[in-house]
Amino acid sequence: MKLPTAISTPQTLGRKLSLIFSNRRSRTFMLIALCAIVLSILLLGTQLIGKAGLEISLQERNQPPTLAHPFGTDWLGRDMFTRTLHGLSLSLWVGLLTASFSAMIALVLGTLSATLGGKVDTFIIWIIDVFLSLPHLVLVILIAFAVGGGVKGLIIAITITHWMNLARLLRAEVLQIKSSDYVQLSSKLGHSPLWIARNHILPHLVPQFLVGLILLFPHAILHEAGLTFLGLGLPPEIPAIGIILSESMRYLSTGYWWLAVMPGVALLLAVKSFDILGQSLLALFDPKTSQG
Numbered sequence: 001m002k003l004p005t006a007i008s009t010p011q012t013l014g015r016k017l018s019l020i021f022s023n024r025r026s027r028t029f030m031l032i033a034l035c036a037i038v039l040s041i042l043l044l045g046t047q048l049i050g051k052a053g054l055e056i057s058l059q060e061r062n063q064p065p066t067l068a069h070p071f072g073t074d075w076l077g078r079d080m081f082t083r084t085l086h087g088l089s090l091s092l093w094v095g096l097l098t099a100s101f102s103a104m105i106a107l108v109l110g111t112l113s114a115t116l117g118g119k120v121d122t123f124i125i126w127i128i129d130v131f132l133s134l135p136h137l138v139l140v141i142l143i144a145f146a147v148g149g150g151v152k153g154l155i156i157a158i159t160i161t162h163w164m165n166l167a168r169l170l171r172a173e174v175l176q177i178k179s180s181d182y183v184q185l186s187s188k189l190g191h192s193p194l195w196i197a198r199n200h201i202l203p204h205l206v207p208q209f210l211v212g213l214i215l216l217f218p219h220a221i222l223h224e225a226g227l228t229f230l231g232l233g234l235p236p237e238i239p240a241i242g243i244i245l246s247e248s249m250r251y252l253s254t255g256y257w258w259l260a261v262m263p264g265v266a267l268l269l270a271v272k273s274f275d276i277l278g279q280s281l282l283a284l285f286d287p288k289t290s291q292g
Contacts, residue, residue, distance in 0.1 A: 028280045035277035039092070042270055046089045054078055054086070054239070062251075065258050071266075072258040075251060080244075084263045087241035088270055090234070092217075094224045098158040099216035106163040107209055110170030114178065115197060124171075128164045136161065140223055141232065149232045157227065158220050166212040173208055177201050207281075215278035218271040225267060241267050 057077030065072045071080035113124040131139070144157035177183060183200050191199075228234045228242025236243055241263055248259035 028284050031276055031280045032284070035273045035280070038273050039270070039277070042085070042088050043092050043096075044089075046086050049082055049085060054082055062256055065262065071262040072256075074248075074259055075256075080258065080262060083239050083244055084241070084266050086239045087244050087263065088266055090238065091221050091224050091241045091267070092270065094154065094158075094234075095217050095220035098155055098224070099162065099213060099220040101155075101159040102162040102216055102220070103166060103209065103213040105159070106166035106170060106212065107205070109163070110167040111174055111197065111201065111205070113167070114171045114174035115193060115201070124167070128167060131161065131164045137223075137226070140227065141230070144227055144232045151234060153232065154224060154227055154234065158223050162216055162219055162223075166209075166216065169208060169212060170205055173205060174201055177204050211278055211282045214274060214281060217274040217278075221267070221271055221274070 055078065057073075059077065060069075060073050061075055061077040063069055063073040063077075069079050069081065071084055074080055074083070109124050109127075113121045140157045140161050143161065144153040147153040147156050177200065183196060186196055186200060187193075224234075225240070225242040225245070228240045229246045231246070234240040234243065244263045245260055245267075248256070248263070251259050
């Protein structure tokens with residue numbers, strides 16, 4: 001005869017929920033650590049493998065993927081794995097630079113818009129609406145072309161076209177913080193707006209800023225690769241991932257699929273790693289999912 005199942009008490013339910021949230025937090029930390037390791041390898045892996053695989057070897061040209069050459073070789077016998085790693089590392093560093101600049105613009109404009117209000121807020125919101133009303137990729141291409149292309153054009157175009165959504169988010173967060181009781185009390189006690197911004201507002205913006213910064217990386221990397229693919233980004237002599245993909249297009253019809261597929265898959269994995277890292281940090285900072 002089976003004994004009746006024990007009725008769950010509030011304490012039992014609390015322990016179960018605590019265990020669920022604890023497991024979720026552990027998985028989140030594991031994802032963050034895994035993505036950080038992958039991205040560190042992509043950023044710094046070129047220092048470990050060197051440039052040996054970039055040398056021309058006509059005897060080994062157009063070889064499919066093997067154990068010796070996991071990504072195969074190109075039409076000059078260069079190791080595609082080495083070229084892809086160098087190209088991804090360069091793209092990630094460019095993405096890191098442009099995303100950092102863009103996030104700083106978002107932080108400054110979003111904070112100023114919510115803090116000063118009035119005409120300043122109206123003007124900044126108008127600028128954001130103008131940028132968001134234009135086709136994004138077309139705007140990036142036009143700006144890169146207008147400033148002369150190359151590395152300078154690439155950095156400028158990506159930097160000034162990726163800050164709007166983050167600025168809106170930070171502006172909304174600042175407005176919410178300003179309406180809180182402790183900020184109102186601090187203002188009545190005579191503290192200046194600058195003191196309030198430094199001690200009350202900016203510390204609360206750190207989680208949103210970090211998550212927004214990381215989520216900007218995938219967009220910056222893909223647009224860097226896209227502009228370079230179209231010939232408006234990095235010069236052809238630099239082994240960027242966009243240049244590798246652009247050069248491989250002429251060989252796809254001859255059956256050398258690995259020249260484009262393997263670098264493309266590596267680019268997608270790098271972008272997805274950034275996306276997972278950003279979403280994991282967002283879940284970690286979110287009070288609804290970080291309890292326990």
